[in-house]
Amino acid sequence: MRTRFLTELLEAAKQNPDLVLITGDLGFGVIEPFVEAVPTQFINAGVAEQNMTGLAAGIALSGGKVFTYSIANFPTLRCLEQIRNDVVYHGADVVVVAVGGGLAYGALGMSHHATEDLAIMRAIPGLAVAAPGDPVETSAVLADLLESGGPAYLRLGKAGERTVHTAPLAVRRGEAVQLRAGRDACLVSTGAMLPVADDAAVLLEEQGLSVSLLSFPWISPLDETALLDAAAEHELVVTIEEHTISGGLGGAAAEVMAETRGAAPLLRVGLPHRFSSVVGDQEYLRSLYGLTAEAITTRTIKALEENRGLARQVY
Amino acid sequence: MARRIRAHVLRMTSSGKSSHVGSGLSVADILAVLYGEVLRLDPNDPNLQDRDRFIMSKGHAGASVYAALAERGFFARERLAEHYQNGSIFSGHVSHVDVPGVELSTGSLGHGLPVGAGMAWRAHAAGATWRSFVLLSDGECDEGSTWEAVLFAAHHRLSNLVAIVDYNQLQSLDTTQATLALEPFADKWRAFGWDVVEVDGHDHRSLAEAADVPALSEGLPRCVIAHTVKGKGVSFMENAVLWHYRSPSSDELARALAEVQG
Known part of the structure; x- marks a missing residue:
């Protein structure tokens, strides 16, 4: 980047x-x-x-x-x-x-x-x-x-991130980008977490779920329409960011969705709201704080199961 | 013009029950010289490309800037009565929104010189003939950001930049020396690579000569240390920390106006 x-x-x-x-x-x-x-x-x-x-x-x-x-x-x-x-x-x-x-x-x-x-x-x-x-x-x-x-x-981010989009994009300011369309959960990513979110979508689909993936290159202005559509059309919205869960993309999504009747539940994946004295390379710290495709997959499935109740196991 | 600025400031701070009357009186002569003689401006075209830029970095003396702009013809003097009132755009600290002639909104100290240096750099880079003037308080020379800009301007030899320090030696709670000593003040600016001129900040001829630098030269940035008296022109406000925050009552206003209008 x-x-x-x-x-x-x-x-x-x-x-x-x-x-x-x-x-x-x-x-x-x-x-x-x-x-x-x-x-x-x-x-x-x-x-x-x-x-x-x-x-x-x-x-x-x-x-x-x-x-x-x-x-x-x-x-x-x-x-x-x-x-x-x-x-x-x-x-x-x-x-x-x-x-x-x-x-x-x-x-x-x-x-x-x-x-x-x-x-x-x-x-x-x-x-x-x-x-x-x-x-x-x-x-x-x-x-x-x-x-x-x-x-x-x-x-x-820094340099050498994986390129997820396969073709050049034209995005208006404040517009989200859809990469996958599904029905069960919508993964919503911002910043350099996009490759991880994309990997998580692949893992979830391997588990038999139908998953959407939205990337938010803009946090402000925020594509509220894309968020609310996601919240209306899926059982769960999962925000993914390399940022504290307070006030970033997850916070922004919570603000919008909490004021909308019938919006899907929200799962915020991000860093806990405390400083990290523990150091390590980016990959290490991401895994320490659950910002990996595997951890996101596990939490997404668990949240879907909880939302559906015991009557409808996800798998 | 200085007398009229003082009278405006007294009325504005009295009717608005606002602070910083002493600061406004301290800079009245500096503003009168800048707006009366030095600054190349056109009140009918406030955004003229080649105008000189003036930044009031000590934004708390906002009333005096509005007064100077009104006197220079940027807007009607009657509008000064709106200062500090509910619903007014004339805030206690200088704001540019819908106020013609204000280059920069200020109020938090230590912001003006970096922005003024950026304007001067831009003029230098573009070979433009306008100059950048920043009026600082002595108190805001406590701010590290001011000294960052002092370093920058000397490094880039921004000879079209003039920093004028309103050196009344009183800040919010006490004297500058008792608060955070600035002396030897002129030596500090010189050591940072500026061309320093010390003047009586109430002497119009000295101020004009010190501040009116050429736009394009090989020189150094200019620092004018203007030795001033806080509350200047009103005997009972002079050199008194009290009048940094207190606003004049109607009785005090009448006495003060009688003094400044002499």
Whole structure:
């Protein structure tokens, strides 16, 4: 995702001299082609995220189109008020980009676990929030951000994620993408959990269930229609995110579905609402917290059984 | 214009029962010089591409900015009576929404200089002829984000950026020196690579000369340390922490107006 983003951002920068990339002293080994190709459109703000974000607002309010770039929580939480007051309140064309959403930097420790970002950014009115699920969705989201602009937050994984979509996508801002259609349960994924959700759908179908899969590359605006349709047409909706279960996609789905009569029950798969002092690589931490295809499959089947009651065993 | 700004600020903070009258009086001369002489603006075209940008980073002195904008003709003076009222868009801290002439909404300290530096960087990059001015309080030089921008502006030699510090040496609870010592203040800015000029912040000629930098030069960013008196112009408000928060009663307003209108 990171590679796709930077490659396509550079192509856009070559076409648009107003496009500026500001990094908070991060991107070693990946950002160099941008710097070499369009040096006058690049700023390394140093380890100073508040200033980076204020600068971005100032440049954008003077006609620029700005992307700020850092990893994990640094471009978001460290400078949250600059995002809220300077960027979003002024409608500045700034896209805040965080690489390493979720547990991508799992071994680096709690400081580098970006696990509340979606909830916090989603709470800011007027800030679009995107978390694409694979490189194809990254392209689709970036195309929209380049065309329609910020204020926006873009949460990316790292590099080397599996590509789930088999063909290029066109997705409007705030639109969910359907990958599978079924009847029993609807899996709803955001961000880099998409390959895991896709694997879980395969496992569930192997168990004889009919499963839908929706990807939400946009958390805000939220595709409420897609969620409510899912809640009307399935016995269970399962949200899947590498994020605390509080306030992210699961939280957003709960808000929408709780106000809808007859909506299907909701199962939120995510991280528990506590910090992880335990470290490890992304795969290890995902399995520790049940963010694997196998764990999602087990919980989905259990929830369906509970919903149906003893009279109707799933299998 | 400074006298009129002071009178507006007194009326606005009195009728709105709002705080920060002392801050507004402290910056009245600076704003009068900027809006009266230095800033290249067109009240009939607030979004003019090549206008100078001015950011009131000490947003709590919002009443004085609204007063200066009204005096410069951005909107009718009568609208100043809306300040701080229920349903008003003229908030206690500066807000840009539907208020022509306001470049940046502020109120949380330490935001103005980074944004002003971004505007200056953009003008530099585009070879544009406009300049970026930021008025800071001394108290907000406690904020780390201010110093991040100080580093940045010097590194990029943003000579079209002017930071004016309203150095009245009083912040919310006490003096700046007793709170979080800033001295040696000018030396700090110089050590960070700025061109520092210290002036009497109530002397219009010195202020104008210090602030009116050329748009395109090879120089350094300019810091104008404006030595001011909080509550300036009203004898019983001068140098008193009390008037950071207190608003004048009708009797106090009458006495204060008599002094500033002299």
